[in-house]
Amino acid sequence: MDELPFVISVVRSGGFAGLRREWTIEVSAPDDAERWRPIVEACPWDHVGGDPVPDGFVYDFRVAEHEAVVAERELDGPWRQLADEVRRHAG
Amino acid sequence: MSARRDAVGLSDSLSSLPRVRRGAYRGVMHHGIVPPYLLRQLSELDRDDLSAAREAARRALTSPLLRHAPRPTAVPEPPTTPVRPTGPDRTIGDARGTETLPGVTVRAEGDGPTGDVAADEAYDGLGATYALLAEAFDRASIDGAGLPLLATVHYGQQYDNAFWDGEQIVFGDGDGQVFGRFTASLSVIGHELAHGVTQHSADLVYEGQSGALNESVSDVFGALVEQHARGQRADEASWLIGEGLFTDQVEGTALRSMKAPGTAYDDDVLGKDPQPATMDDYVETSDDNGGVHLNSGIPNHAFYLVATALGGHAWDGAGRIWYDALTGELSSTATFAEFAAATARAAGERFGADSAERDAVVEAWSTVGVPIGQTGSVDDTSSA
Numbered sequence: 193m194d195e196l197p198f199v200i201s202v203v204r205s206g207g208f209a210g211l212r213r214e215w216t217i218e219v220s221a222p223d224d225a226e227r228w229r230p231i232v233e234a235c236p237w238d239h240v241g242g243d244p245v246p247d248g249f250v251y252d253f254r255v256a257e258h259e260a261v262v263a264e265r266e267l268d269g270p271w272r273q274l275a276d277e278v279r280r281h282a283g
Numbered sequence: 284m285s286a287r288r289d290a291v292g293l294s295d296s297l298s299s300l301p302r303v304r305r306g307a308y309r310g311v312m313h314h315g316i317v318p319p320y321l322l323r324q325l326s327e328l329d330r331d332d333l334s335a336a337r338e339a340a341r342r343a344l345t346s347p348l349l350r351h352a353p354r355p356t357a358v359p360e361p362p363t364t365p366v367r368p369t370g371p372d373r374t375i376g377d378a379r380g381t382e383t384l385p386g387v388t389v390r391a392e393g394d395g396p397t398g399d400v401a402a403d404e405a406y407d408g409l410g411a412t413y414a415l416l417a418e419a420f421d422r423a424s425i426d427g428a429g430l431p432l433l434a435t436v437h438y439g440q441q442y443d444n445a446f447w448d449g450e451q452i453v454f455g456d457g458d459g460q461v462f463g464r465f466t467a468s469l470s471v472i473g474h475e476l477a478h479g480v481t482q483h484s485a486d487l488v489y490e491g492q493s494g495a496l497n498e499s500v501s502d503v504f505g506a507l508v509e510q511h512a513r514g515q516r517a518d519e520a521s522w523l524i525g526e527g528l529f530t531d532q533v534e535g536t537a538l539r540s541m542k543a544p545g546t547a548y549d550d551d552v553l554g555k556d557p558q559p560a561t562m563d564d565y566v567e568t569s570d571d572n573g574g575v576h577l578n579s580g581i582p583n584h585a586f587y588l589v590a591t592a593l594g595g596h597a598w599d600g601a602g603r604i605w606y607d608a609l610t611g612e613l614s615s616t617a618t619f620a621e622f623a624a625a626t627a628r629a630a631g632e633r634f635g636a637d638s639a640e641r642d643a644v645v646e647a648w649s650t651v652g653v654p655i656g657q658t659g660s661v662d663d664t665s666s667a
Binding site for chain 1: 443444445446447448449462465471474475478481482489490497498501525528538553557569570571572575576577
């Protein structure tokens with residue numbers, strides 16, 4: 193995230209329907225980067241996992257060098273904010 | 284553009300095409316996210332540059348999910364004493380648009396209809412699933428020991444899903460544009476409760492081939508619940524999963540087809556049903572826990588082939604064989620080949636080594652590209 197632009201993507205897969213959805217934003221303005229960095233850095237990128245529940249959604253987050261797969265059950269706090277913000281800005 | 288397309292959004296790419304990639308998280312299985320003490324610390328931060336983290340932590344601390352104790356998913360289910368089925372014990376909760384489980388109880392066993400269609404469909408669907416398990420397999424509820432059945436309706440806002448959380452079913456109302464309410468299809472209700480049956484029997488790991496088997500078993504029993512409730516023979520059934528879930532704005536009849544995997548929908552926004560019917564089209568992906576909702580098409584189709592080859596009510600022949608395999612000596616990490624061998628063994632033990640049932644099982648798995656070898660399938664079925 194040190195270099196601009198960078199891309200934030202959220203992929204939701206699984207669920208009963210097994211449909212894949214992807215929301216992506218590209219951050220290019222320095223002001224935008226300053227706003228997104230704390231949201232991204234609040235996420236515990238190195239501490240994810242947890243067992244999936246049958247038919248629960250699975251979220252795959254990617255930002256620059258970061259990647260994490262988060263089960264719906266774990267989608268809370270900073271992960272939830274990141275997912276919601278990306279969906280809001282991409283949608 | 285239609286209202287639905289506007290709602291989905293231009294930059295919101297919606298595709299059922301799986302990506303081919305291995306996940307970065309494999310092997311890392313921490314349970315839980317940020318510990319509550321750290322959330323409390325973050326929530327009290329007084330720095331503007333960390334306001335996002337602070338707000339996120341505050342939300343997390345007030346989230347209903349935190350109040351869930353960590354689930355002992357790694358711990359085997361406690362042993363239960365099988366009992367004879369004596370009737371269901373159902374409770375329907377209403378989350379009233381929140382994500383709090385189980386919500387307010389709106390209908391308990393023996394209560395009359397509530398007038399709320401989702402609550403009443405859930406109640407009736409739990410009853411229909413209980414009836415299949417009891418009448419076809421003499422099984423008392425999902426654990427064989429009379430476990431009470433719990434479902435929550437009206438979960439979340441425009442929530443496009445139904446799932447089994449390890450203890451109960453959760454139903455969303457859908458967004459109203461792509462999906463309607465998830466209680467609308469009896470096969471969905473049966474599918475979710477069947478996850479409970481699997482959890483209390485083979486406990487198939489929800490990833491890769493064993494995960495696709497877990498999914499397929501749920502589709503199989505979801506279809507059987509519907510056929511049993513309607514009194515349908517194999518040749519009369521739709522073999523569709525989730526029929527009626529899509530709104531009329533979607534070009535599709537259902538979420539999945541066991542008769543013809545890959546044909547349930549073909550829509551310009553959703554894309555085409557990506558399910559394979561045979562091993563030739565097996566999908567390698569890290570999405571969806573390794574494509575568990577995609578590759579389930581292969582064992583789904585094998586079941587359909589057995590059921591239609593045998594004719595009659597599918598729960599009497601094919602269903603009985605699948606049930607015996609699931610509740611027998613099946614590994615929790617079973618592959619398609621191991622499950623195929625288990626069904627052949629089960630068919631041999633129940634119907635005979637030279638039975639039409641066992642022949643149909645072997646033929647079906649061969650057709651979908653999972654040939655059953657000698658190992659564990661042919662030579663040890665003579666005890667039947």
